[in-house]
Every structure is written in structure tokens, then in C-alpha cells.
């Protein structure tokens with residue numbers, strides 16, 4: 001029986017309730033009331049960075065300096081796919097077009113809808129993703145140097161910068177670092193960072209509201225425009241049309257453009273050639289899978305930002321030796337060990353690490369990606385992979401799509417919203433529905449059960 005996550009927003013709010021409880025206990029009433037109680041959760045619907053807001057910059061700085069790592073570790077102990085915690089200043093201002101709904105969490109831990117804040121008007125840069133926290137070696141040196149060069153003020157030496165790599169290998173980190181560095185050099189620069197999925201969502205919303213003009217003006221006037229996960233627009237014709245005009249104008253105006261994807265431009269099936277060729281005229285840099293020494297160096301660097309954490313070298317060797325592909329997974333494992341050690345008061349040794357991470361270490365030997373699942377499922381049902389992310393509802397496409405979502409939930413650590421995004425921007429509730437449907441069909445329909453078994457065998461190797 002597959003267990004699935006419940007609604008990610010509710011999950012985040014509940015985790016926040018638990019984290020607040022721990023903070024109240026450990027910090028003591030005075031400190032908690034003064035610094036931590038005014039903090040609110042901003043939940044913009046399934047993002048893997050938890051956003052917390054405080055009423056003043058002074059308080060924000062204090063909490064960042066004293067509690068940032070603790071908060072990240074606490075959240076990751078409950079929600080392992082959390083990427084980080086961003087601590088922001090809440091400002092009373094007019095709501096932005098794209099402002100997220102703010103969920104403030106009352107003492108009971110129940111989420112309460114509140115007004116949007118101005119935080120959404122600033123690029124959502126993760127404070128941890130800076131150049132000085134990025135460990136460089138031969139596998140990522142070109143990407144790192146290119147990102148640094150693009151962040152220098154003055155006329156850009158090249159643009160666009162196209163970064164590509166496997167999942168969890170540092171593209172988003174570098175993109176955020178460009179944003180931080182450029183804003184530090186040019187504080188009033190207009191910097192926009194969004195995923196390709198968000199680009200599509202905002203564009204479609206603007207079309208519905210019959211106001212594409214503001215959307216176009218906003219993007220095209222960016223001094224630095226950064227688009228993550230470009231592969232998402234594969235097969236989305238109207239979005240591609242708009243994206244093409246956006247990048248054309250940004251490039252014609254000599255503004256900076258950074259684009260990330262999981263493949264090189266020419267490998268982006270389903271993305272128009274005129275887009276991929278425009279994106280190839282600047283600098284295309286890949287980040288290769290990290291080798292053992294880089295994995296170890298990154299773990300050591302991450303430890304520097306976890307004051308008080310003590311993890312012996314043999315445990316770092318174990319993690320770096322076993323978790324080989326995604327640095328996100330590696331970092332998640334380290335965060336989990338440190339958080340458990342802090343919560344239980346035990347010291348970290350090999351036994352503790354194996355007991356804490358048993359599943360992760362076993363599962364790390366072979367990690368299936370959603371792309372692989374989509375390829376296997378579409379081949380099995382003689383469809384094109386793009387059918388699985390399309391809007392087609394015919395049962396010949398919809399059922400394989402549900403099977404693929406079910407396998408994604410079962411074989412990967414991706415959250416429901418992430419899976420939904422990988423399937424053409426579908427909602428997490430669609431994924432829950434697909435998982436339940438396939439679970440129940442497996443009990444009653446031998447053909448479906450057979451197909452799932454075959455695919456599981458194939459994917460799990």
C-alpha cells in the first residue's frame with residue numbers, strides 16, 4: 001500500500017506548528033516572545049523553500065544570524081525535501097500582481113489566510129545560494145566563472161548564460177548567486193527570477209485577465225531575467241511563442257538573461273528550434289556529476305553553516321560514498337543527521353547515521369528520475385513522452401499518465417506539487433487522485449497491475 005503525502009500547503013503549515021513548538025521549548029519564553037513569535041509562514045503553494053517573514057529588518061537579521069540553520073534543520077527533519085528557509089522582512093505595501101497568499105500560523109498551528117505582502121515583489125533569492133557557498137572544481141568551474149562574470153556590473157560580456165546539468169547539481173544555486181551578486185553591485189536593478197512553469201502560469205493568468213501588456217512590460221524591462229527549469233515549456237506552444245519574444249527583446253536590449261534546464265539547448269525535445277538557437281548564442285555551460293572529492297568538499301562546506309554540528313569524517317565519507325548523483329540528496333542526508341542528533345541529544349557516529357538514514361542510503365544506489373519514468377511509460381504504451389505532459393484527456397493517454405504519476409510518487413522522493421509540475425503543471429490534488437486511482441485499479445484490473453509490475457521491474461533495475 002502506497003502512502004501519499006497530504007496537501008503540501010497543509011503539510012508545511014503543520015510542520016511550522018511543530019517547529020514553533022520546539023522553538024518555544026528550547027528558546028525559553030522571553031526570547032521566543034521577543035524574536036520568534038512574530039514570525040509568520042508565507043506559503044506560496046508547494047515551493048521547496050520555506051519562507052518566513054518578520055515585521056522589521058532588524059528582527060529579520062537577528063533571526064537569520066541566530067536561527068537560520070536551526071530552522072532549516074528542524075523543517076528538514078519533518079519535510080526532507082525542503083530545500084531551505086528564507087527569512088524575509090514583511091512590509092505593509094500594495095499587493096503585487098503575483099503576490100503569494102500569506103498564511104499566518106496562529107499559536108494553535110492552524111493556517112489563517114492573511115493579506116499578501118510585498119515580499120513577492122523582490123526576487124525570491126535563497127539567502128544560502130551565494131557564490132562563496134558554492135564549492136568549485138573542474139566539473140563546475142566553467143559554469144561558476146560564467147555566472148560570476150554575468151553578475152558583474154557594466155555591459156555584459158555575453159548573454160544569455162545557459163546552464164544545464166542533472167538534478168540537484170547546482171544550477172539553481174548559481175542562478176540565485178548571480179541575482180545576489182548583481183543586486184549587491186547594482187542595488188536598484190530590476191531582477192526577475194522565475195521558473196518556466198511560473199512564467200507559463202503568469203502568462204496564462206494575464207491572458208485570462210486580458211492584460212498581457214503588464215506581464216510583457218514587467219519581464220521585458222528586467223535588467224536581469226532568470227528562468228529556471230526551461231524544459232518545462234516543452235510542448236506548450238503559446239507559452240513558447242511568448243517566451244521567444246521575451247528573450248528576443250531582453251537580448252536585443254543587451255540585458256542579462258540566465259536560463260537553466262536539465263539538458264543542453266539542442267536536447268530540449270519539444271522546445272522550438274528558434275528558442276534553442278537563440279539560447280545558444282551566449283554561453284552554454286554544463287555542470288557534470290560531482291565526483292567523490294567534490295561531494296566530500298561540499299559536505300564539509302555545508303557543515304561550516306551548521307554551527308555546533310559535529311559529524312565525524314567517517315560519516316561524511318559514508319554519505320559522500322553512497323549518495324553520488326544529487327547534491328540536494330547529499331545535503332538533505334547531512335541535514336537530517338544533524339537535526340536528529342540535535343533533537344535526540346545523541347552524538348553522531350556510523351551507527352547513528354545508518355540508523356537515521358537507512359532508507360536513504362539503500363535507495364541512493366539507484367535513483368529513478370521522473371524523466372526516466374515518463375520515457376518508460378510512454379514507450380510501454382506507445383505514446384510520445386510529451387503526451388504525458390499534455391492536456392489530452394483521452395483514456396489512452398490519461399491512464400498511462402496516471403500510472404506514470406503513481407510510479408513517480410512511489411519511486412522518487414519528489415513531493416506531490418513537484419510531480420504535478422513535471423506533468424504539465426498539474427495540481428498536487430491531480431497527483432493524489434492518480435495515485436489512488438492506480439492503487440485501486442491494481443486490485444481489480446489485471447492488465448493495469450501487469451503493466452505496473454513490468455514498469456516497476458524495468459525502472460528499479
Ligand SMILES: Nc1ncnc2c1ncn2[C@@H]1O[C@H](COP(=O)(O)OP(=O)(O)OP(=O)(O)O)[C@@H](O)[C@H]1O
Nearest residue numbers: 133134135166167168169170171172173298327328
Ligand atoms: N558546488 C556546490 N557547492 C555547494 N553546494 C552545492 C553545489 N552544487 C549544488 N549544491 C547544493 O545542492 C543543492 C541542490 O542544488 P540546486 O538546487 O542548485 O540544483 P539544480 O541543479 O538546480 O537541481 P534541479 O535541476 O533539480 O532544480 C542546493 O542546496 C545547493 O546549494
